[in-house]
Amino acid sequence: MEQKLKEEEKKVGVIETWLRKHTLLFKGATRHPFILSIRDGSIDITSFKSWLAQDYLFVRAFVPFVASVLIKAWKESDESGDMEVILGGVASLEDEISWFKREASKWGISLSEVVPQQTNKKYCGLLESLMSPDVEYTVAITAFWVIEVVYQESFAHCIGEGSKTPQELKETCERWGSEAFAKYCQSLQNIVNRRLQKASDEELKKAEHTFLNVLEYEVDFWNMSRGNV
Numbered sequence: 596m597e598q599k600l601k602e603e604e605k606k607v608g609v610i611e612t613w614l615r616k617h618t619l620l621f622k623g624a625t626r627h628p629f630i631l632s633i634r635d636g637s638i639d640i641t642s643f644k645s646w647l648a649q650d651y652l653f654v655r656a657f658v659p660f661v662a663s664v665l666i667k668a669w670k671e672s673d674e675s676g677d678m679e680v681i682l683g684g685v686a687s688l689e690d691e692i693s694w695f696k697r698e699a700s701k702w703g704i705s706l707s708e709v710v711p712q713q714t715n716k717k718y719c720g721l722l723e724s725l726m727s728p729d730v731e732y733t734v735a736i737t738a739f740w741v742i743e744v745v746y747q748e749s750f751a752h753c754i755g756e757g758s759k760t761p762q763e764l765k766e767t768c769e770r771w772g773s774e775a776f777a778k779y780c781q782s783l784q785n786i787v788n789r790r791l792q793k794a795s796d797e798e799l800k801k802a803e804h805t806f807l808n809v810l811e812y813e814v815d816f817w818n819m820s821r822g823n824v
């Protein structure tokens with residue numbers, strides 16, 4: 596039976612299997628009330644501003660994490676193309692940080708005065724723990740992919756058919772909901788699926804645990820932005 600399941604996983608890809616197994620949690624992270632309120636236009640702008648300020652701090656912590664994944668790819672990857680995909684991610688983060696600064700000034704937020712909330716600190720702590728050289732490339736790239744795909748799936752929903760997203764939030768949604776960002780997430784997903792296919796049972800277990808951990812932290816991050824810490 597166990598063997599049969601493994602064969603099935605090989606055909607559809609491990610990620611597809613996880614997404615089927617953990618649909619509820621994945622939906623919780625990508626169809627959170629915060630996102631649904633952007634899509635239906637009922638968003639409380641205080642929540643949006645809180646998210647923006649906290650996410651700026653998160654992204655600053657995300658940069659060294661992505662750099663650590665790049666180092667792991669250089670040391671451990673079986674495919675040289677992985678480095679280019681990750682390097683593209685590092686490069687786009689410079690633009691993302693500039694965007695946060697512009698957007699914050701538009702909303703009258705002084706980023707230098709933003710204090711990280713406990714939930715944000717915990718999530719940044721998870722990123723830091725994943726930067727350890729003891730964490731395998733396969734596990735780290737899995738975390739990287741799921742962190743990106745949650746935003747891609749969430750914000751794409753806000754610009755999808757029938758959305759009533761307020762005009763002033765559309766640029767935010769386009770940043771992560773665009774076709775280009777979806778393609779980049781797909782490249783990451785291809786790397787993850789390839790790595791998981793070759794992974795040991797222990798590595799697979801660790802990667803699945805990290806996948807679930809990230810989803811839980813993403814739900815907490817949305818909750819925090821709505822003031823439900």
Ligand SMILES: Cc1ncc(CN)c(N)n1
Pocket residue numbers: 650653654657742743745746813816
């Ligand atoms: C909390 C969070 N998760 C994901 C992303 C997308 N890089 C983000 N900016 N912030």
